[in-house]
Amino acid sequence: MKFFGNVSLGRQLLYLITIMLVVLLLSFVVTNIIAQQIVEQKVTESTNKILLQVEESVESFYGDMEGISYSLLYSPTIQSYLSADDVLDRILMNSDIEAQFSSTTSLKDTIKGIQIYNSSGEMIGSIGEMTHETEAKTTEIISYSGVYEGQGRLNKYYTIAVPIYNLKSDRFIRDYRGMCLFIMDVSNFETILRKSKITENAQLLLLDQHGQVIVSASNTDVEAKDREQLRLGGSEEIVQTIALPDTGWELISVIPKQELFEDMNVIWRLNIATYAIVFLLLCLFMATFYSRLLRPIKALMEFVRTYPKKGRQSRFSIRYYNEIGVLGGSLNQMLDDIDALSESIQLAQKQMYETELSKNRMELAVYRHQINPHFLYNTLEAIRGLALYNKVHDLADITSSLSSMYRYSVKGDNAVTVWDELVHLRQYATIIQFRFRGKIQIQIEADEQLYSKPALKMLLQPLVENAVFHGLEKKIAPGTAVVSITALDEHRIQYVIQDDGCGIEQDKLEQLRASWGQFRLVGQAEMKESSQGIGLTNIYRRLKLYYGEAASMELESERDKGTTVTITFDVREKLE
Known part of the structure; x- marks a missing residue:
């Protein structure tokens, strides 16, 4: 980011366009590769399913052949024919055997011949197509040969090859009687394979156990005869193989990738066209950006650079009526305003200088007439000592309380604890009780767990003082001010100051509440206060200045019944 911050706007845009083109090109390439991989994966999965279906069809065909062979070979006619030792008996049975063979070949079109051999391997009956002389003449299990070409x-x-056993022999001792050889045509496999091709140019082949091609479904003119001619494993083809366990044969699927990705090539060409269009649009955007935005910005920068040399009367020449023109017009207007304000500022600075001089003179006069706090403390302590010397203990207590109150009010920060406020209030209560000779009582109810909580200084004593002089002093009968401090929850404390004094008239109560609302609207602006509400208004102002919306103050009063002031604040607020 620091590098971009140190180059020009035009270079930044050029770099961003280059990055966009590179990212777009990479996204096209990556998308095409991922799409090809997905297509290849899906085709592989589909081919695998199709090969499994072809395997099922082939296995089903061989299941049918086993059923046909069993019904033929274990018929009474074949069993009797194999059991006959006399050649004449066999000759007499030839017509029945041929009938059996004919009916069996009619069950499957692919059965092109049947040959039957005795236990010595000598052929004793046949029909249809003949086999090679190299074919085995005995077998103990059902076996399948490789492919070979017919005579034509x-x-x-x-x-x-299906073995034949004597049905009457013991099941533990198998009596081998001979073998039957079925000569099968491969044409039915070609039909199955052609129906299972995925693409037009795909190859689906069936190979025997020797690697010779039994049948293939392919559109190529040149067909391979064995595995070596197939040249499997090339990078341009998807090759899948599945073995047929009963026969030892295998199914092979060969799909050219080029055929799969022909439609992808269309998308690739579309991506190239899109990339070219985006490139041209970005070049057009760059040219427009330079002529309509970058060049006017440079002209504006040149004006700003040469403005101090040309003088205050020069202005930017507006040639463009777009955002740059608006900015130039605003700059000219700002320069006009600066010229007008410069004269006003100079005049205001002169007036402020004279005002500051007058203020400094007044402060000097105040400082000269200030009373030294230490002098006042020492004087009060001297009076207290004189009272103790003359055994006037009441006067000593009052002087001590007054000295402590004064010291508390002028020293320290605004942040104190609830305990400090209560100590200060009790000292004030001592003075009030002495002054009014017990007519006015101040009661304090506070939870000891709140003593260590932080609070704003000088809240309780002014409120109690306001209750004494505006409520209880005017009352003829004795009066009481009750101060209670409670916790509303873990973070909020509530002060309640309740007196049974004269109360406040309703109209004055409304005026006082209205003055508080005025303070909320104008912030720290000065407020006009009635003589009865000076203490309450000052406390409300201090409360809002330090706590803000985290504090509240409520006032309830009824004529001749008393007044209640409730303050709530949050102890989490930091006081300064």
């Missing part, structure tokens, strides 16, 4: 080399075949 137009079709491809594979075989399914």
Whole structure:
């Protein structure tokens, strides 16, 4: 950020545009890469599901073939044919065997031939297509051969070898009677694979256990015959393989990435076009910014730089009526106002200088006539000592209380504790009780847990003094002022000063409350006070100046019944 703060506005804009273009280009590239990865992932998942479905179809086909083979080979006709040792008996049964073979081939179009061998591996019956001589003639389990070409080399075949056992033999001792070989056409697999292709140019292949291609679903003119010719594993193709456990064959899916991302190429070209348009728009914005904003700003800066040399009468020439023109007009108006204010300021400074001189003279006069507080303390202590010497204890107590009150009022900060306020109030109560000879009583009710709480200095005593001289002194009968200090919650304290004096008339009460509202409106402005409300108004002013809205003061009074003043403040407020 410091680097940008030290270069010109034009360079800052150029850097920002460059950063925007780089970020936009990176976002296009990253978005395209992420999109390709997502497409590749989704296609891989879909291909895997399709391969599993193809596997199910192939397994289902072989399940059908096992059922067909069992119904054929364990029929009484085949069992009798294999059990016959006489060649003549077999010749007599040939018609039945051929009928059985014919009905079996009609169940599946892909069954192109059936051959049956005895336990010695000698073929004793056949129908349809013949196999290679290299094919095995005995087997103990169902096995599947690799692919091979027929005699006409137009079709491809594979075989399914199924062992034949004697049904009447003991289940623990299997009596091997021979083997049946089914010659199968691969055309049905081609149909299954073609239906399962994801894209037009994708390849879906079925390979035998020797890696030879049994059948493939592909649009290419040149078809691979084995795994080596497929050249799998290239970076331009998505290759997935799944093995068929029963046969040892495998399914292979080969999808060209280029075909998958053809639509992505359209988006990529659209991104390039968008990037070019954004680049042109930013260049147009840069040119407009320089001609309509940067050049006028430079002209304005040049005027400000040369203004002290040209003199106070020079003004900025407005050539543009946009925001820069408004700014130039405001600058000219400001210069005019400065010229007008300069003369006013000079005159005001002259008047302030003369006023300050008069104020200093008055302060000097006040300082000369000030009473030294120490002189007053010493005088009161001398009076107290003289009273004790003459055994006038009442006078000594009053003098001690007066000295302590005066010392408390003129020394220290505004922040005191509740205990300090109560001590000061008790000293005042001592003087009042002596003066009025018990006619006026001051009672104090305070929670001891609040003694250490911070409070504003000189709140309680002025309020009690106001109650004594404006309420209780005018009353003929004895009177009482009750001071209670309680905690409203953990952070707020409440003072309540209640007297049973003469009270305040309703109109004067309303005037007093109105003066408090005036202070809230005008802040620290001077307020006119009635003689009866000077103490209350001063306390309200001090309370608001130090506590603000965290403090409140309420006044309730009724004629000939008394007055109640309630003060609430927050002990969390810091006093200075």
